Amino acid sequence: MGSEHHFFVEADNIDQEQVVITGDDVAHITKSLRLESGDQLSVADGEGNKYLVEIVETKPELVITEIKEELEIKVEPELEVTILQGLPKSKKMDLIVQKCTELGVAKIIPLETARSVVKLKPKKAQRRCQRWQKIAEEAAKQSGRAKIPQIGELRDFSQAQTLIEEYELVFLAWEEEEAVTLQNALKGLSFPQKILIIIGPEGGFSAQEVAQAKRWGAKVVSLGPRILRTETAAIATLSMLLYAGGDLGGRA
Numbered sequence: 001m002g003s004e005h006h007f008f009v010e011a012d013n014i015d016q017e018q019v020v021i022t023g024d025d026v027a028h029i030t031k032s033l034r035l036e037s038g039d040q041l042s043v044a045d046g047e048g049n050k051y052l053v054e055i056v057e058t059k060p061e062l063v064i065t066e067i068k069e070e071l072e073i074k075v076e077p078e079l080e081v082t083i084l085q086g087l088p089k090s091k092k093m094d095l096i097v098q099k100c101t102e103l104g105v106a107k108i109i110p111l112e113t114a115r116s117v118v119k120l121k122p123k124k125a126q127r128r129c130q131r132w133q134k135i136a137e138e139a140a141k142q143s144g145r146a147k148i149p150q151i152g153e154l155r156d157f158s159q160a161q162t163l164i165e166e167y168e169l170v171f172l173a174w175e176e177e178e179a180v181t182l183q184n185a186l187k188g189l190s191f192p193q194k195i196l197i198i199i200g201p202e203g204g205f206s207a208q209e210v211a212q213a214k215r216w217g218a219k220v221v222s223l224g225p226r227i228l229r230t231e232t233a234a235i236a237t238l239s240m241l242l243y244a245g246g247d248l249g250g251r252a
């Protein structure tokens with residue numbers, strides 16, 4: 001049981017029996033949604049705890065609610081999937097962030113590769129990451145997640161090595177891979193917790209990037225015979241992985 005209105009609050013705004021909502025959400029709750037004492041909404045602390053609360057008092061700067069019920073956290077996938085995403089052009093990253101948030105991604109890290117045409121200077125990269133973090137937060141609210149996916153700092157391919165070594169399982173999607181399919185790579189897997197998916201930009205990966213990733217421990221996999229756009233590849237790979245891991249309807 002939840003409520004169609006879902007908000008994230010700082011963990012320290014939550015104590016045993018009450019949750020205080022502050023910031024922009026106050027106007028949204030009191031003005032646009034016109035909620036008042038007695039109305040219910042759900043709040044999450046972004047660390048995996050979710051509560052059904054009831055408004056007890058509204059003030060111009062805050063909404064005081066009391067906890068009615070701790071909601072079962074069935075909203076987060078068991079698999080913690082991170083996407084290392086070749087920097088795509090224009091708004092494609094906005095779409096990837098929004099859709100993968102709804103689907104259950106844990107983290108998205110933008111990746112500069114040999115063929116990614118967009119080159120971001122540090123200041124601009126920081127601004128873009130802040131924008132993507134906002135999109136992730138909005139999509140996490142809309143989809144009722146208990147956690148907000150994290151947008152990592154822009155990495156270049158040489159920095160991918162340390163990342164790849166951090167994960168129990170790493171897939172690099174390569175359209176020229178003929179032997180190993182995603183399904184073969186998943187066969188007989190006792191599902192690890194942390195998985196990294198590496199998706200190339202519009203121009204794809206260079207052969208040496210693929211060879212390097214293999215050396216660092218990534219499994220290079222095919223996503224089938226058609227060439228998917230980078231945003232399609234990210235969304236489809238995440239969906240197939242989460243489904244295989246029992247999420248997204250993958251388990252009764």
Ligand code: SAH
Pocket residue numbers: 172173174175176198199200201202203204205221222223224225226227228229230233
């Ligand atoms: N070089 C490609 C374009 C890259 S598609 C071309 O010839 O047009 C963008 C990214 O999506 C790729 O780098 C890869 O990570 C992924 N991708 C797309 N189709 C794929 C497929 N059939 N198998 C594996 N990965 C794929």
